[in-house]
Amino acid sequence: MKLFDVYPLYDVTPVSAKGIVVTDDKGQEYLDFYGGHAVISIGHTHPHYINRIKDQLDKIGFYSNAVQNPLQVELATKLGKLSQCVDYNLFLCNSGAEANENALKLASFQTGKSRIIAFKNSFHGRTSAAVAATDNEKINAPLNKQQKVTFLPFDDSTAFENEVKKGDVCAVIIETIQGVGGLDEPSAAFYQKIAAISKENEVILIADEVQSGFGRSGKFFAFQHHNIQPDIITIAKGMGNGFPVAGVLIHEKIEASYGLLGTTFGGNHLACAATLAVLEVMEKEHLMANAHHLGEYFLNKAKEIPQVKRTKGKGLMLGLEFDFEVAELRKKLINEHHLFTGGAKDKHVLRILPALNITKADMDVFFDKLKMALS
Numbered sequence: 103m104k105l106f107d108v109y110p111l112y113d114v115t116p117v118s119a120k121g122i123v124v125t126d127d128k129g130q131e132y133l134d135f136y137g138g139h140a141v142i143s144i145g146h147t148h149p150h151y152i153n154r155i156k157d158q159l160d161k162i163g164f165y166s167n168a169v170q171n172p173l174q175v176e177l178a179t180k181l182g183k184l185s186q187c188v189d190y191n192l193f194l195c196n197s198g199a200e201a202n203e204n205a206l207k208l209a210s211f212q213t214g215k216s217r218i219i220a221f222k223n224s225f226h227g228r229t230s231a232a233v234a235a236t237d238n239e240k241i242n243a244p245l246n247k248q249q250k251v252t253f254l255p256f257d258d259s260t261a262f263e264n265e266v267k268k269g270d271v272c273a274v275i276i277e278t279i280q281g282v283g284g285l286d287e288p289s290a291a292f293y294q295k296i297a298a299i300s301k302e303n304e305v306i307l308i309a310d311e312v313q314s315g316f317g318r319s320g321k322f323f324a325f326q327h328h329n330i331q332p333d334i335i336t337i338a339k340g341m342g343n344g345f346p347v348a349g350v351l352i353h354e355k356i357e358a359s360y361g362l363l364g365t366t367f368g369g370n371h372l373a374c375a376a377t378l379a380v381l382e383v384m385e386k387e388h389l390m391a392n393a394h395h396l397g398e399y400f401l402n403k404a405k406e407i408p409q410v411k412r413t414k415g416k417g418l419m420l421g422l423e424f425d426f427e428v429a430e431l432r433k434k435l436i437n438e439h440h441l442f443t444g445g446a447k448d449k450h451v452l453r454i455l456p457a458l459n460i461t462k463a464d465m466d467v468f469f470d471k472l473k474m475a476l477s
């Protein structure tokens with residue numbers, strides 16, 4: 103048996119990591135400015151994270167959601183406090199796609215409607231409804247296209263209002279900052295208009311914070327930069343620092359009933375321990391503030407590079423846009439300068455997603471390596 107091809111693979115085999123340094127099987131060290139798709143939020147092998155999971159594993163690693171799990175209650179309380187989203191109920195699952203899938207399903211249950219509004223260049227996952235709401239023909243199978251999804255321009259509230267007035271929309275799903283699409287973000291006025299129109303027309307507003315959440319933007323959630331309150335918030339990636347865990351934050355005005363949502367592995371003891379460790383480190387080390395300040399430092403340093411056409415993003419969810427496609431630059435950064443970065447659907451954008459406890463010194467090394475690769 104061989105593996106099913108998923109990604110074209112770089113010739114790197116990581117075997118250990120610490121902080122933002124990844125070491126391969128040949129002993130070569132790489133500076134990690136991508137975090138495995140924004141997953142590594144508190145650095146690789148953070149001591150508190152490792153100890154929290156080990157301690158939990160010594161007690162119990164898993165049992166089903168048919169019994170009490172006090173860790174879930176502890177997690178919901180801690181998450182509500184740190185995110186300031188105390189008016190929500192938490193459903194725990196395993197991945198960002200699953201979180202978005204359940205959010206869309208819940209919106210349809212709540213409204214009795216079935217059409218979804220999503221946005222151009224969006225990415226919400228690879229499962230049925232989530233991938234239908236993803237603007238990528240290459241990964242949308244005929245089965246997925248049976249979903250009723252309308253894609254609109256990202257910053258056109260008039261187009262949104264015209265679609266909502268047709269009366270059949272159950273939900274609008276939006277990334278506050280587009281990740282895979284290329285770090286685009288409309289104005290605060292757009293978000294506020296979308297929120298107001300949704301509320302007036304009983305459309306469920308879903309904020310996909312899978313990549314932008316958990317402090318990455320400099321606030322706990324990126325939508326908090328725009329003074330709006332979504333009905334549902336989806337989270338994953340940085341939530342577990344590498345442990346598979348995700349969640350759906352559901353405003354308490356949305357009715358819950360037994361059997362509406364369910365999961366076998368979601369919210370298991372190890373997943374809760376991993377997430378609690380992330381939240382504890384975020385709070386103790388003031389990582390949201392660090393993401394904000396280091397993001398500003400990064401954007402200012404980027405202005406010194408003539409080849410950078412435009413900077414994008416907030417906090418430590420950042421993009422550098424060039425006049426050329428960046429695929430070869432990324433290869434050069436990995437192979438010659440031992441630096442991990444990310445790409446995007448916009449092939450001119452280099453995506454930067456380091457751990458939230460990165461330092462100015464780390465960023466200075468990043469820019470030294472980038473300048474050498476561009477010279």
